[in-house]
Amino acid sequence: GQQVQQSPASLVLQEGENAELQCNFSSTATRLQWFYQHPGGRLVSLFYNPSGTKHTGRLTSTTVTNERRSSLHISSSQTTDSGTYFCAMAQVVGQLTFGRGTRLQVYA
């Protein structure tokens, strides 16, 4: 079946440092997405990025489809970035397969 591997499992940063989160997937993925889960539980879509590079604010997502990997870069991290980041992919329309997430903790 489809698999999504994320690394690292957890990451601790000092405010202002950059973060690089990795996602590898087991098949040629379509509909590659990154999500952020607030510590309280709510999931928010960050990027839909099946290929190439996308930016929003301090976040950059880069997906190299033929190498079956995607990354999420957070520049100048802030304490409010703390939470869990998920990579998800779908081969079947409407069915996302999620990785186990990277738990990020940013300290002041």
Add this chain to the structure above:
Amino acid sequence: DPKIIQKPKYLVAVTGSEKILICEQYLGHNAMYWYRQSAKKPLEFMFSYSYQKLMDNQTASSRFQPQSSKKNHLDLQITALKPDDSATYFCASSQDRGQNTLYFGAGTRLSVL
């Protein structure tokens, strides 16, 4: 102002009982989904609905039954509850089933004792 409302936020149930998890979305979307997140497994897809019709079902157990009384409602009935059903259940929606971006509710955290 959340546009996908899940009720209740927390739910405690005894083994063998039945519960209904409520989901309403006010985004005007045509596709709705249920996902489950437990301590043991990553977020996993359960069901997808499009225009109130079941499209995909990845849940092995018939104890889980989605119910769609209106286009913007997709409730989840769980019968004969087991402790292993303890998880946070997320409802999600998208404009259409093929749409790329899913919007998630805040979840219902279910604990089965």
